[in-house]
Amino acid sequence: MVIMKSDITPRQREVLEKIIRHKSNFGMPPTLAELAESLNLSNRSTVQQHLNSLERKGYINRHPKSSRGISVNIEEKIFSPTPILGEVAAGNPLTIYPDSIDNVMLPSIAYMPKESFLLKVKGDSLKDAYIFSGDIVIVNPNLSPKNGKLVVAVLDDSAVVKKYYSNNDKIELHSENPEYEPIVISKTYFGFKIVGVVVGVYRRFN
Amino acid sequence: MVIMKSDITPRQREVLEKIIRHKSNFGMPPTLAELAESLNLSNRSTVQQHLNSLERKGYINRHPKSSRGISVNIEEKIFSPTPILGEVAAGNPLTIYPDSIDNVMLPSIAYMPKESFLLKVKGDSLKDAYIFSGDIVIVNPNLSPKNGKLVVAVLDDSAVVKKYYSNNDKIELHSENPEYEPIVISKTYFGFKIVGVVVGVYRRFN
DNA sequence: ATAATTACCATACAAATGTATGGTACAATC
DNA sequence: GATTGTACCATACATTTGTATGGTAATTAT
Numbered sequence A, B: 001m002v003i004m005k006s007d008i009t010p011r012q013r014e015v016l017e018k019i020i021r022h023k024s025n026f027g028m029p030p031t032l033a034e035l036a037e038s039l040n041l042s043n044r045s046t047v048q049q050h051l052n053s054l055e056r057k058g059y060i061n062r063h064p065k066s067s068r069g070i071s072v073n074i075e076e077k078i079f080s081p082t083p084i085l086g087e088v089a090a091g092n093p094l095t096i097y098p099d100s101i102d103n104v105m106l107p108s109i110a111y112m113p114k115e116s117f118l119l120k121v122k123g124d125s126l127k128d129a130y131i132f133s134g135d136i137v138i139v140n141p142n143l144s145p146k147n148g149k150l151v152v153a154v155l156d157d158s159a160v161v162k163k164y165y166s167n168n169d170k171i172e173l174h175s176e177n178p179e180y181e182p183i184v185i186s187k188t189y190f191g192f193k194i195v196g197v198v199v200g201v202y203r204r205f206n
Numbered sequence C: 001a002t003a004a005t006t007a008c009c010a011t012a013c014a015a016a017t018g019t020a021t022g023g024t025a026c027a028a029t030c
Numbered sequence D: 001g002a003t004t005g006t007a008c009c010a011t012a013c014a015t016t017t018g019t020a021t022g023g024t025a026a027t028t029a030t
Helices: A010-026 A032-038 A044-056 B010-026 B032-038 B044-056 B082-089
Strands: A060-062 A070-072 A080-089 A102-106 A117-122 A136-140 A150-155 A158-167 A170-174 A183-186 A192-204 B060-062 B070-072 B117-120 B136-140 B150-155 B158-167 B170-174 B183-186 B192-204
Touching: A010 A032, A010 A044, A010 A070, A032 A044, A044 A060, A136 A150, B010 B032, B010 B044, B010 B070, B032 B044, B044 B060
Parallel strands: A080 A117, A080 A158
Antiparallel strands: A060 A070, A080 A102, A117 A136, A136 A192, A150 A158, A150 A192, A158 A170, A170 A183, A192 B192, B060 B070, B117 B136, B136 B192, B150 B158, B150 B192, B158 B170, B170 B183
């Protein structure tokens, strides 16, 4: 297994993400007290130790005695590589690859819930939903699909990205592109499974 | 002479500029003490009064008891973009002004990595480039623009996202949307500057 | 088995920070 | 002439903030 340059524990990553999130939300880094509260810690000394660890491992810099004196070193660490699990067909179903086919540097704003994964879209059936071939969709498998939402589904070993509509005993999967017919499945059909809900799209240029 | 509803004194304007400059340089607002020092004031109470005046006149908001709890309301209306562009070139965070040529609003997002930064797109002039209002573009200021690439540029007081074309002594900025006319600028025109090259797009669902 | 790391807690303290009160000087306005 | 607003000062105080020290429990590494 490849060993990362400086490993970070899951909890430390949580702290780091809280810092980044706070900066994004409030325009400035958090104080120790604010971090403690958002991490459900009863005092600041625990935060202090996490910050010491993060600084020792090179993820942040601290500015002593300055309030909110935390800066994140994110040359490329902010773009954390995330495996792309496979290709998903926006038009006709495609196969999912068992192993990851590529890595993408996902910007930190493209916040991924722990359980989410990435799929590369192939085909143009979603172009009216502003998703295009080559785009990378962020999929959360723990969200329950709702009518009108974009979902990733597996139908007989093939994966599709389509809009979800449920009525009575049937599920319909619509493409935004009128060139593609809706797929209608009985809810009891065993070869069908909703994989997750699309929560974001990311596209690279070049 | 027409008297503005809430006018600002020269000194108060200095204070306001210091706040904005500090935000630009350090990524967060200053403390009262830091403001006092940069204004050559011997204590914080004078700063306090200036901040009270600025808040009463609607130029800033304050967040009580929060360190660095100053947010600026209308920085873009007052200041010319030139000094801030200089700071962009130095690699510091930047502020871009929302008065745009063709409805591309680019508020500065608080969190900016050292190389790339994020801008939220408003307007539909790029819809044929598959970028839509509300999308977040990732901009790298250290890449040099090439023909056909999407770039972020500042022209006079406005910021735009457009496709870049250079020929001879002119630069053309094209919208993909045919409703918008191309912008043609002489290469020697001083009010124009390329901010960076768009390297990615991110879109959130819900 | 021992040592080191992680992840939390409690307490204490100095410095930094925001805030309040009161004062002086000057200019403009009523 | 009195009032108001601006621009500074000094001092005092409560809270916030960063920091230091020491402790417990669980896990991991040596």
